[in-house]
Amino acid sequence: MNRSHENSNEKDNTLTNRQGHPITNNQNLRTVGNRGPATLENYDFLEKISHFDRERVPERVVHARGAGAHGYFETYGVVGNEPISKYTRAKVFQDKGKQTPVFVRFSTVIHGGHSPETLRDPRGFAVKFYTEDGNWDLVGNNLKIFFIRDAMKFPDMIHAFKPDPITNIQDVERFFDFCASSPETFHMVTFVYSPWGIPASYRMMQGSGVNTYKWVNSEGKAVLVKYHWEPLQGIKNLTQKEAEEIQAKNFNHATQDLYDAIQNSDYPEWELNVQIMEDGPHPELDFDPLDDTKLWPNDKFPWYPVGKMVLNKNPEDYFAEVEQATFGTGVLVDGLDFSDDKMLQGRTFSYSDTQRHRVGANYLQLPINAPKKRVATNQHGGQMMYKRDLAPGQNPHINYEPSMLDGLKEAPQSAKEYTPHIEGNLVRESIDRQSNTKQAGETYRNFEQWEKDELLNNLIRDLSSCDQRIQQAMISLAEEADEEYGRLLKEGLQKAEKDSSTSRPLGNIDGDDAPGDAIQKGHDAQPY
Numbered sequence: 001m002n003r004s005h006e007n008s009n010e011k012d013n014t015l016t017n018r019q020g021h022p023i024t025n026n027q028n029l030r031t032v033g034n035r036g037p038a039t040l041e042n043y044d045f046l047e048k049i050s051h052f053d054r055e056r057v058p059e060r061v062v063h064a065r066g067a068g069a070h071g072y073f074e075t076y077g078v079v080g081n082e083p084i085s086k087y088t089r090a091k092v093f094q095d096k097g098k099q100t101p102v103f104v105r106f107s108t109v110i111h112g113g114h115s116p117e118t119l120r121d122p123r124g125f126a127v128k129f130y131t132e133d134g135n136w137d138l139v140g141n142n143l144k145i146f147f148i149r150d151a152m153k154f155p156d157m158i159h160a161f162k163p164d165p166i167t168n169i170q171d172v173e174r175f176f177d178f179c180a181s182s183p184e185t186f187h188m189v190t191f192v193y194s195p196w197g198i199p200a201s202y203r204m205m206q207g208s209g210v211n212t213y214k215w216v217n218s219e220g221k222a223v224l225v226k227y228h229w230e231p232l233q234g235i236k237n238l239t240q241k242e243a244e245e246i247q248a249k250n251f252n253h254a255t256q257d258l259y260d261a262i263q264n265s266d267y268p269e270w271e272l273n274v275q276i277m278e279d280g281p282h283p284e285l286d287f288d289p290l291d292d293t294k295l296w297p298n299d300k301f302p303w304y305p306v307g308k309m310v311l312n313k314n315p316e317d318y319f320a321e322v323e324q325a326t327f328g329t330g331v332l333v334d335g336l337d338f339s340d341d342k343m344l345q346g347r348t349f350s351y352s353d354t355q356r357h358r359v360g361a362n363y364l365q366l367p368i369n370a371p372k373k374r375v376a377t378n379q380h381g382g383q384m385m386y387k388r389d390l391a392p393g394q395n396p397h398i399n400y401e402p403s404m405l406d407g408l409k410e411a412p413q414s415a416k417e418y419t420p421h422i423e424g425n426l427v428r429e430s431i432d433r434q435s436n437t438k439q440a441g442e443t444y445r446n447f448e449q450w451e452k453d454e455l456l457n458n459l460i461r462d463l464s465s466c467d468q469r470i471q472q473a474m475i476s477l478a479e480e481a482d483e484e485y486g487r488l489l490k491e492g493l494q495k496a497e498k499d500s501s502t503s504r505p506l507g508n509i510d511g512d513d514a515p516g517d518a519i520q521k522g523h524d525a526q527p528y
Contacts (some may be wrong), residue, residue: 004388015332017047052377057323058358062158063124067255068322069262071311072099073129079276079304088215088222089415090335092131093306101130101372104311105325106202106258110161110170116251118243120197120458120506126208126327127309130372137331138227139351142199143192144208145439146292147185149431151346157182164503172462173502184293185442186481193462193507194447194455198243200236201257203268211329211344212290214279214337220416222276224289224339224467226296228303229270234438239454240507251273259314267312273303286438288431290341295439321368326355337418337429342431360384375406380511420447441481456488458507463489464496 010016015023021044029038029045038045060066077096078084084093093099107124108117123142128135147155161177162169179185191197199205207229214222238246246253261268275296277289287294315321330348338344355363356466361382363369378389378399390396391408398407444452463471472492479486504511 003401004339010146017044018045018051021079029162029248039376043073051285055319057120059113060358061354062109063105063107063126064113065111065117066105066124066322067258068105068315068325069102069258069311070266070313070315071102071104071309073102073127073272073307073309074099075307076305077083079274079306082472084306085217087217087225089218090131090136090215090333090337091133092129092136092333093335095316100132100311102186102311103128103130103321103325103368104309105327106254110158114251116247117254118238118247118251120192120240120243122192122197123205125205126325127207127210127229128327128331128369131333132373133333134371135331135369136333136336137327137329138209139327139329139347140204140207140209140211140227143188143196143205144210144228144295145188145191146210146228146343147179147188148343149184149291149293149365150181150342151350153182154343154350169503170505171502172504172506173466174473175506176463176470180470180477183436183477184434186437186477187293189444189459190440190455190481193458195237195239195450197458197507198238198240199254200238201263202254203258204233205238206230206235207270210292211294211347211500212339212341213332213344214418216335218415219391220418222279222418222420223368224279225277225303228273229309230273232269232271232308234276239456240509244509258311262311262314265312270309271305272307272309273476275301275303277301286433287435288433289429291341292343293436293439294339317365320366323365324359324363325368326352326359326366328352328355334415378408390449422493436479437481440477441485444485445480456485456492458490460492460496461509462502462507463507464493464498465500465502 011024015026017023023044026044029036033037073092075084075093075096075098077094077098079087091096105124105126106113107126108119108121110121111119111123124138125142127138129138146307148154150322156236157178159421160174161170163169164174209227213225215225249254258268275298277296282289282527289296328348328351330352333337358475358519359366359511362385365384365386374391375389376394377389378401380399382386388396388399394408395403401408401410418525444455447455459474463474475486475490475493479491500512
């Protein structure tokens with residue numbers, strides 16, 4: 001028989017185990033005498049230690065180091081001077097002033113869960129909208145393009161950027177070996193090796209959906225769309241030297257900055273902008289609009305602000321919310337749709353598949369991931385299931401559809417279904433308009449002088465240690481992008497010293513000296 005704790009020695013703050021048993025001694029094992037040995041029937045200890053042994057889920061392969069916050073998105077209800085319903089029927093964007101709860105996870109990409117937040121690396125920028133139609137995940141990065149345009153290359157790219165499988169140290173030669181062998185990476189390399197590769201904080205960096213998506217209106221007509229988050233706090237980036245100075249003092253600086261700002265009611269805000277393009281291949285452009293390595297020029301495809309996001313609440317528990325938060329590019333609501341973007345197609349399987357591996361088949365039952373609306377499914381079983389998604393009045397014996405025995409029913413189609421026409425041979429080919437270096441040259445010319453100097457210094461320092469074939473390939477790409485860019489890179493490499501190791505983080509200054517410095521500066525000690 002259950003007893004209320006008011007009628008026992010238990011109080012609201014009494015420690016219990018997961019079975020609800022009050023813990024009377026949390027300091028000592030049960031042992032034979034006070035020196036032991038311990039006995040196998042130490043249930044409280046066994047439950048405590050076995051949970052401790054399992055309290056880490058598998059770390060994300062990418063985006064392991066992250067920080068997060070709660071907030072809301074407020075829609076403007078318009079695109080320029082037109083109602084947004086002209087382009088999308090997604091309810092999250094209708095009705096000016098409507099607010100939708102969000103959870104955002106910022107991250108670095110390549111390195112592990114406790115790596116420094118000053119490393120040269122793209123940053124993840126993932127937003128979960130808890131909309132009235134269910135969840136929408138807008139999963140992206142701080143930079144608006146990506147290294148590759150085809151998901152087939154993604155595992156190889158990450159392998160090359162991750163630590164060497166023998167030394168377990170990131171190696172710049174491995175990074176440039178992949179990039180020099182994959183010319184489409186050059187635009188992203190230009191960004192990552194510039195100050196844009198080290199944002200000063202999560203609050204002061206841009207975000208982008210990176211992939212090309214589609215919006216669908218109530219008539220079932222679609223347009224291509226790109227998403228861009230612009231920080232209303234402004235944008236700040238760091239040089240390599242500045243980043244290393246910060247890292248020496250605090251390798252959690254970006255997480256702390258975000259947490260402290262929200263704690264002090266200095267709530268960070270971003271405006272969501274979209275670029276819109278008619279659906280189709282657009283042969284008049286010198287790039288394919290589905291190519292993630294390309295920017296859509298804003299003189300041809302202007303940015304339209306469609307809403308604002310405010311982050312105003314820190315997580316109550318890091319693991320339960322930030323670590324277990326799951327995102328997927330396939331999580332779209334009605335009025336939002338997929339394009340044929342090859343990276344998007346691959347990510348849509350990979351992201352949700354990863355969450356099932358990391359957190360379990362029932363990861364969407366966790367509060368941080370569950371939609372803030374009714375859920376009724378016929379999914380059943382799986383690790384860590386703690387409830388069935390039953391609808392009111394649903395026959396609990398019926399976990400299939402269709403049924404005449406009070407099971408779940410399909411929803412009616414409320415608007416015209418989007419039915420794109422697909423035609424062509426099944427092939428394994430790259431897109432036609434690659435134009436791998438043109439935009440990299442435009443980006444270089446748009447940099448301020450100090451950004452150009454930082455880009456070249458970082459590239460020269462790292463490439464100078466690499467194989468000559470890699471150097472020559474990178475010089476050729478830079479020359480193709482911009483005459484000055486290529487000439488200064490070539491001249492810098494001709495003058496650079498070539499005696500340093502490549503086993504170090506990207507852009508690292510004098511990292512080769514660190515192991516020797518540690519021995520030389522270390523203080524002798526006697527054994528104890």
